[in-house]
Amino acid sequence: MISKLINNKIFTLLKVQYSNMLEYRVEIALWAISGIIPFFMLNIWTNNNLNESINISNIMLSRYFLCAFFVRQFSVVWVVFSFEEDTLMGKVSPYLIQPLNPFFRYFAQHLAEQITRLPFALIIIFFFFIFNRESIWIPSLGILLLSTISTFFSFLIQFLIQSIIACLCFWTEKASSIERLLFIPTLFLSGLLAPVVSFPEYVKSWIYFTPFPYLIDFPANLLSGNATNISGGLSMQILWILLLFPLFRKIWSSGTKKYTAMGS
Amino acid sequence: MKTRKYLKVYRKFLHTSLASELEYKTNILIDLITAILSLIGSIFLLSIFFQNNNSIGGWEFEQALIIQSIYTILNGITNTWFNPNLTEIVKHIREGTLDFVLLKPIDSQFFISLKKLTPSGILEIMLGFFLLLYCIKINQINLTLSFLILCLITIICSICILYSLWFFISTTTIWFVKTWNATEVLRSFLYIGRFPLNSFSFTLRIFFSVFVPIAFITTIPSEVFLGLSEIWKILLEVIVAMVFLFTSRRFWLFALRFYSSASS
Numbered sequence: 356m357i358s359k360l361i362n363n364k365i366f367t368l369l370k371v372q373y374s375n376m377l378e379y380r381v382e383i384a385l386w387a388i389s390g391i392i393p394f395f396m397l398n399i400w401t402n403n404n405l406n407e408s409i410n411i412s413n414i415m416l417s418r419y420f421l422c423a424f425f426v427r428q429f430s431v432v433w434v435v436f437s438f439e440e441d442t443l444m445g446k447v448s449p450y451l452i453q454p455l456n457p458f459f460r461y462f463a464q465h466l467a468e469q470i471t472r473l474p475f476a477l478i479i480i481f482f483f484f485i486f487n488r489e490s491i492w493i494p495s496l497g498i499l500l501l502s503t504i505s506t507f508f509s510f511l512i513q514f515l516i517q518s519i520i521a522c523l524c525f526w527t528e529k530a531s532s533i534e535r536l537l538f539i540p541t542l543f544l545s546g547l548l549a550p551v552v553s554f555p556e557y558v559k560s561w562i563y564f565t566p567f568p569y570l571i572d573f574p575a576n577l578l579s580g581n582a583t584n585i586s587g588g589l590s591m592q593i594l595w596i597l598l599l600f601p602l603f604r605k606i607w608s609s610g611t612k613k614y615t616a617m618g619s
Numbered sequence: 620m621k622t623r624k625y626l627k628v629y630r631k632f633l634h635t636s637l638a639s640e641l642e643y644k645t646n647i648l649i650d651l652i653t654a655i656l657s658l659i660g661s662i663f664l665l666s667i668f669f670q671n672n673n674s675i676g677g678w679e680f681e682q683a684l685i686i687q688s689i690y691t692i693l694n695g696i697t698n699t700w701f702n703p704n705l706t707e708i709v710k711h712i713r714e715g716t717l718d719f720v721l722l723k724p725i726d727s728q729f730f731i732s733l734k735k736l737t738p739s740g741i742l743e744i745m746l747g748f749f750l751l752l753y754c755i756k757i758n759q760i761n762l763t764l765s766f767l768i769l770c771l772i773t774i775i776c777s778i779c780i781l782y783s784l785w786f787f788i789s790t791t792t793i794w795f796v797k798t799w800n801a802t803e804v805l806r807s808f809l810y811i812g813r814f815p816l817n818s819f820s821f822t823l824r825i826f827f828s829v830f831v832p833i834a835f836i837t838t839i840p841s842e843v844f845l846g847l848s849e850i851w852k853i854l855l856e857v858i859v860a861m862v863f864l865f866t867s868r869r870f871w872l873f874a875l876r877f878y879s880s881a882s883s
Contacts (some may be wrong), residue, residue: 385800389807395823399668399675402820408671536653543660549667558663602797 360542368459374535383468387475390427391392393420394483396548409553415581415612417490422485422502422575423547428476431509431571435534438521443528452613458518458607465514494578501585502578508592509570513541515599515618516566522603525610540565547574568596627735628725635853636736640686650739654746658691661813676817683815683840685754689774690813691747693836696778697785697809699740704732705789706802712792715880728871732786760844773840773853776860780836781809783863784869793874805831812837 376383397420400406406416438461441447450457484491494502520537523530542548544558544567551562551572562568569592576583640647642771665687669680678686708731711717720730755762808831816824816838828834835856842848 381795382800385804389800389803391809392807395811395819397822398823399818402677403668403672403818405668405672405675409714527645529643529646532649532653536649536656539653539656539660543663548664551665553670555667557669 364455365459367465368463369467372463372475373470376464376471380471383471384475386431387428387472387479391479393424393427393547394592396420405553408576411550411552411581413577414490417603418486418492418579419550419575421480421490422572424580425476425480425578426502426506426509426571426574427547429442429506430470430513432465432510432513432517433516434458434465435517435521435524435531437461437464438518439524439529439531443531447614451614456607461518462514465510466619469510492580493502494580498577498580501589502574505569505574505577505592508589508596509574512566512592512595512599514569515596515603519599519603519606522606522610525569525613527605540567541570544568545570546575550576569595625725625729631735632734636734637738640736640738647739650737654691654695654739654743658687658746658750661687661690673756676815676819678815678817681754681757682841682845684750684756685844686815686837687813688747688750688754689777689837689840689844691750692744692774693747693777693781693812695740695743695745695747697740698743699737700733700735701782701785702740702802703735703737705785707731707735708789709792709796712878713796717878718880721875721878727875728786728868732782733788755844758845760846766843766846768869769853770840770843773843773848773856776856777836777840779860780832780856780863783860783867786829786867787863790867790871790874793878799846809833811837815841832859832863 397417400414400416400420406413411419438447438457441450441457447457450460515538517534520530520534523533544551544562544565546568551559554562569588573583573588573592575581577585577588610615653830660683665680665683668675669683673679675683708717709719711731712835720727723730760766784805788805791801808827811819811827812833815829816834824834839848839856841850843853
């Protein structure tokens with residue numbers, strides 16, 4: 356039973372990709388460091404006492420930004436860039452022959468990268484706690500589990516959105532510029548730079564209908580113990596996944612029909 | 620004679636890179652929308668900071684907008700010249716094509732720093748410039764010739780520092796072939812150039828003026844625009860820019876001695 360599970364396609368893929376990712380340790384460490392923008396934002400917030408107006412204490416805000424950093428670390432997606440390169444180089448053709456959707460390959464790549472990234476993220480968090488001892492806290496097991504799930508959902512939503520964009524490679528050559536366009540609202544509206552609570556009313560009235568606050572803000576609030584609607588957030592995440600998945604299936608099937616290998 | 624040769628070569632560079640980039644016309648349009656959205660996003664973030672505060676680190680909203688506009692101009696310059704060229708260095712080193720560059724009867728730093736050009740960045744520069752003009756209007760700044768010369772000097776110095784930072788990091792790929800994510804780290808550090816230096820805590824301020832002189836890049840030119848800057852600061856920036864340019868040049872020549880082409 357166990358050997359059957361290990362021989363499973365997914366596990367083999369994961370194992371291969373993990374050993375592949377371990378080769379890129381330095382690169383992944385640098386990726387982890389490049390995600391420290393939330394800490395700079397925290398510095399602006401607390402240094403200017405901006406948090407007084409939104410009724411979040413310094414400690415809770417520092418926990419929020421720490422969690423935002425953490426959630427972001429484990430929901431980074433770059434599938435569109437890999438896929439674009441593979442399509443342009445013609446590497447997709449052999450993948451298409453295999454009895455496995457190539458996106459499983461990318462999916463395993465991302466998961467393996469996250470496992471490789473974990474120690475580096477933990478080191479950064481360790482240093483954060485050395486400088487901010489008062490913000491140390493231990494979330495309860497239930498919260499930890501729920502926030503892991505919601506972080507994974509956040510990753511799934513972003514993975515699906517990017518995969519849909521990646522499928523546009525079948526029609527246009529440079530789909531990554533569309534991804535760069537979509538990254539801007541993700542950056543500013545997801546809560547990475549400022550918690551969504553602090554947004555002005557005219558934004559808050561519609562933002563909860565978009566997927567953005569469920570990418571960083573919701574899991575980060577959940578993990579840091581700030582006030583949030585747990586069941587509402589989780590169900591919105593699931594709703595977005597259920598909406599995006601059929602869309603991906605559809606665009607994938609019509610894209611592969613359209614696909615002609617390079618040079619034909 | 621020599622400058623004429625270089626100017627002639629640069630005209631050819633411009634011609635070829637424009638010709639190849641203009642093949643992707645929709646891309647340029649998408650990049651322009653991205654630049655506009657990103658500017659709107661940063662102003663939105665700034666407005667959150669100023670929601671209940673009149674000043675941050677001694678800067679009012681209208682004044683902080685100047686920093687934003689200078690950041691946009693510099694970011695446009697980065698996207699037009701530094702980013703496309705210096706990511707190319709990594710490719711040259713990985714594939715060993717740097718050999719061909721070194722063999723050419725032209726300065727290698729000149730060649731790899733200016734070979735490519737992304738036209739969509741120029742639109743971003745214009746965007747920043749329009750915002751700057753608007754800021755000059757709302758801050759009621761009197762334009763005189765000596766003032767304009769000072770502004771131009773500080774902005775040119777900022778460009779020199781920025782270029783040196785990019786070039787410095789790209790040069791390190793000669794030793795560590797796979798560190799192109801180091802530029803991502805630099806990018807995330809540069810992000811804080813959108814905010815006045817005084818809004819950060821003391822330790823970060825020291826870090827960002829001594830180790831990574833991002834402080835010089837946007838804050839000092841903005842202070843000059845507001846007429847707040849003392850003459851020693853401007854002098855300091857000129858000195859820092861010259862030191863950076865000089866060291867990056869020396870570093871490149873030093874690094875070339877360790878270049879051993881691919882697979883050797």
